[in-house]
Amino acid sequence: MNNATKKYNIVTFGCQMNKADSERMAGILETMGFAASEDPNEADLVLYNTCTIRDNAEQKVYSYLGRQAKRKHQQPDLTLVVAGCVAQQEGEQLLRRVPELDLVMGPQHANRLQDLLQQVYDGNQVVATEPIHIVEDITKPRRDSSVTAWVNIIYGCNERCSYCVVPNVRGTEQSRTPEAIKAEMEELGRQEYKEITLLGQNIDAYGRDLPGSTPEGRHKHTLTDLLYYVHDVSGVERLRFATSHPRYFTERLIRACSELPKVCEHFHIPFQSGDNEILKAMKRGYTHEKYRRIIDTIRRYMPDAAISADAIVGFPGETEAQFENTLKLVEDIGFDLINTAAYSPRPGTPAALWDNQISEEIKSDRLQRLNHLVAATAAARSDRYLNRVEEVLVEAQNTKDPSQVMGRTRGNRLTFFPGKIEKLEGKTVRVKITESRAFSITGEMVV
Numbered sequence: 001m002n003n004a005t006k007k008y009n010i011v012t013f014g015c016q017m018n019k020a021d022s023e024r025m026a027g028i029l030e031t032m033g034f035a036a037s038e039d040p041n042e043a044d045l046v047l048y049n050t051c052t053i054r055d056n057a058e059q060k061v062y063s064y065l066g067r068q069a070k071r072k073h074q075q076p077d078l079t080l081v082v083a084g085c086v087a088q089q090e091g092e093q094l095l096r097r098v099p100e101l102d103l104v105m106g107p108q109h110a111n112r113l114q115d116l117l118q119q120v121y122d123g124n125q126v127v128a129t130e131p132i133h134i135v136e137d138i139t140k141p142r143r144d145s146s147v148t149a150w151v152n153i154i155y156g157c158n159e160r161c162s163y164c165v166v167p168n169v170r171g172t173e174q175s176r177t178p179e180a181i182k183a184e185m186e187e188l189g190r191q192e193y194k195e196i197t198l199l200g201q202n203i204d205a206y207g208r209d210l211p212g213s214t215p216e217g218r219h220k221h222t223l224t225d226l227l228y229y230v231h232d233v234s235g236v237e238r239l240r241f242a243t244s245h246p247r248y249f250t251e252r253l254i255r256a257c258s259e260l261p262k263v264c265e266h267f268h269i270p271f272q273s274g275d276n277e278i279l280k281a282m283k284r285g286y287t288h289e290k291y292r293r294i295i296d297t298i299r300r301y302m303p304d305a306a307i308s309a310d311a312i313v314g315f316p317g318e319t320e321a322q323f324e325n326t327l328k329l330v331e332d333i334g335f336d337l338i339n340t341a342a343y344s345p346r347p348g349t350p351a352a353l354w355d356n357q358i359s360e361e362i363k364s365d366r367l368q369r370l371n372h373l374v375a376a377t378a379a380a381r382s383d384r385y386l387n388r389v390e391e392v393l394v395e396a397q398n399t400k401d402p403s404q405v406m407g408r409t410r411g412n413r414l415t416f417f418p419g420k421i422e423k424l425e426g427k428t429v430r431v432k433i434t435e436s437r438a439f440s441i442t443g444e445m446v447v
């Protein structure tokens with residue numbers, strides 16, 4: 001079949017893993033001869049890469065999907081694909097709910113898009129949600145940025161946090177080999193990418209499923225070893241990694257980050273709650289004291305390190321006093337950024353079945369109070385940049401003010417300053433910071 005003039009549109013919901021998967025699927029479609037289309041209503045193939053972390057994320061997909069399903073009645077050769085975490089969670093049921101669908105594919109199947117589409121073009125309605133060993137992708141992803149890129153190092157998650165769907169939808173941990181990771185990074189270096197973020201849902205678990213663990217129980221392959229192994233890839237100037245889990249975060253890793261010049265002083269370590277009882281009910285496997293010790297150690301090695309996190313309010317049974325322990329942790333640590341969320345009961349997770357659920361009113365009240373505090377601490381953290389000269393890697397034009405460009409500090413602060421993107425894209429420049437807001441700063445380039 002000739003796809004030369006066909007267009008595709010991908011809509012991505014959810015986390016960085018989904019964005020990375022979308023880039024690989026876009027790459028596969030382009031190798032097949034499809035061209036990107038900005039407008040889903042013009043596309044011959046529409047792919048929703050979905051997220052089910054909270055109920056509102058899932059519901060969004062259904063409303064988008066409804067519109068395209070209708071369009072399919074006028075344009076029967078439209079190909080409709082649902083990929084990602086809702087696809088994995090709902091499987092066959094999605095076909096019953098939206099019979100217009102051609103393909104439902106879980107995240108482990110992202111790299112198999114071409115095969116699966118071939119089955120669709122052969123006349124089948126396809127559901128691919130069985131657990132598989134993730135195959136290395138041999139096509140080139142179509143990356144959204146030409147400066148920063150994501151590289152998966154471990155897929156899946158073996159934790160069982162009592163609120164979380166990720167292990168159900170992403171499957172068990174599968175680490176890529178250090179060689180495959182390095183080869184991808186070298187290719188990115190050749191293509192002049194300047195910053196790479198290594199990705200995993202629980203990145204500290206990297207390597208524990210690879211052969212070669214020692215009899216003493218130490219793993220031969222760890223995130224720390226990987227950082228040393230890939231650090232010198234040429235062309236790449238900055239390295240980041242996410243997401244860290246407080247349970248497995250080691251001092252050895254912190255030391256490596258302080259020793260390795262390309263690793264940026266930014267750590268994303270979700271704490272979820274500042275209360276030990278709630279942490280236990282969440283099955284997180286650490287206490288708030290342990291979390292505080294990790295941050296202290298990071299700051300001992302790297303005093304200016306930026307710390308970001310995720311937190312949940314209104315977990316089943318959370319009392320006002322327990323919620324206040326979260327506020328206290330936030331106040332004490334001084335976070336640069338926190339992604340906050342009200343607890344959302346998810347199908348197939350233990351906490352969803354408990355009878356001590358918190359009312360929506362209380363959840364939204366707590367979320368508001370937490371967000372208020374987060375904005376205040378983030379603003380205080382932004383202020384520390386004032387009058388400093390920061391290294392900024394320029395990524396793009398400022399969409400709100402074309403006379404400015406946008407980049408990030410090593411601490412991941414969004415930074416704007418006057419300049420031309422044609423000249424500055426991909427360059428690391430020195431910027432004197434003159435203005436600060438909660439989540440971004442502004443300055444002027446200095447030479």
Ligand code: SAH
Nearest residue numbers: 163164201202243270310311341342343344
């Ligand atoms: N692997 C990461 C987080 C993955 S999910 C970790 O272990 O921290 C991203 C974030 O979504 C979580 O950190 C959590 O804050 C939030 N989240 C996950 N499940 C949720 C739920 N059921 N309700 C509300 N927020 C949730």
Ligand code: SF4
Nearest residue numbers: 157159161164166201
């Ligand atoms: Fe979910 Fe916990 Fe795994 Fe993070 S570590 S993805 S919160 S189960």
Ligand code: F3S
Nearest residue numbers: 014015051052053085
């Ligand atoms: Fe959402 Fe799946 Fe990521 S549920 S947060 S897209 S792992």
